[in-house]
Amino acid sequence: AWNGLLVAGLGIQPIVATLVLMVAGRGVAQLITEGQIINFLDPTMVYLGNGHLFGLPFTLTLVVVMVIIAHFLVRRTALGLFIESIGDNDEASRYSGINAKQVKFLVYTFSGFCAGLAGLVACSNIKSADANNIGLYLELDAILAVVVGGTSLSGGRFYLIGAVIGGLFIQTLTTTLYAKDVSSDISPVPKALVIIAVCLFQSELFRARLSKLLRPMQKFWKPVSSRLPHQLFAPARHDSPKP
Structure with a gap:
């Protein structure tokens, strides 16, 4: 969501906004954890990255669900056409009546949600939160x-x-x-x-x-x-x- 605000709302270059928030996010995470590795044994968190559902890893089920949701949004609704139009020619898409800022914000928000899920799975795999190395x-x-x-x-x-x-x-x-x-x-x-x-x-x-x-x-x-x-x-x- 913050990336979407910087890119869509303030017009900052996407790569610049991504790098800035990547560094800032790691800094905030290290500040919260005080640079230490925090272990956890919460059953729900452990199950997220190590559990099984119907004999299959739960992470696989999670990936399939997210792919189905993303496929429905971009191939069964007009959102996919809007995204491709904005990516191909931002200015022309605005002239055609597409709210480019809103679409960009939604895309970055969904991307951030997926990144958050990936971070939870990465922490669950090692049963700890390591702000220094996870996701590097x-x-x-x-x-x-x-x-x-x-x-x-x-x-x-x-x-x-x-x-x-x-x-x-x-x-x-x-x-x-x-x-x-x-x-x-x-x-x-x-x-x-x-x-x-x-x-x-x-x-x-x-x-x-x-x-x-x-x-x-x-x-x-x-x-x-x-x-x-x-x-x-x-x-x-x-x-x-x-x-």
């Missing part, structure tokens, strides 16, 4: 999941299911790095490289220059492929057995 670098994972899912950082159309698949990919990458005994201090580096690579391939200018760079290789490959036996490029035949 998770903003990088969130950005990477969205980008890998096919959503452009420049705004416009977004893909909810793609973001979910991107999140699974990031978690798989994180688990693989831990399994390979990669230090937690180094693990953000490959993730950052993936973000850079995906952003580059989303850039039309980069794709045009890459195509121009690979054009000589295409000219070389065509005469080579023409001299190869055509059987290499013909589709495989599956003859039915004779009776």
Whole structure:
């Protein structure tokens, strides 16, 4: 909600507002906890990150419920069209009668609610509140999941299911790095490289220059492929057995 107030109400750049509140939020959390790790054994809090419902982890149920709610809001109501319109062209959406400030505020509020749930689950996993380390670098994972899912950082159309698949990919990458005994201090580096690579391939200018760079290789490959036996490029035949 505070992010929405800064961005929609005061017109501050989203990345600036996010960084400011991220630092301020960690500072307030450390002030409340006095920089100490606070352990808890409340059954409800422990169940949130470690419990099971119908034989499945409760966190999985929570994710499914939130995805269904988000899908309904953005694909079954006009809100999704408003979000895409504002992301594609903020000024044009205002001229068309869309209340851009209100939509932005609602989006940031829902995003903050999801972040709060994620924070509760992260605390529940370790049964403690650690303001110094919990959620560290998770903003990088969130950005990477969205980008890998096919959503452009420049705004416009977004893909909810793609973001979910991107999140699974990031978690798989994180688990693989831990399994390979990669230090937690180094693990953000490959993730950052993936973000850079995906952003580059989303850039039309980069794709045009890459195509121009690979054009000589295409000219070389065509005469080579023409001299190869055509059987290499013909589709495989599956003859039915004779009776």
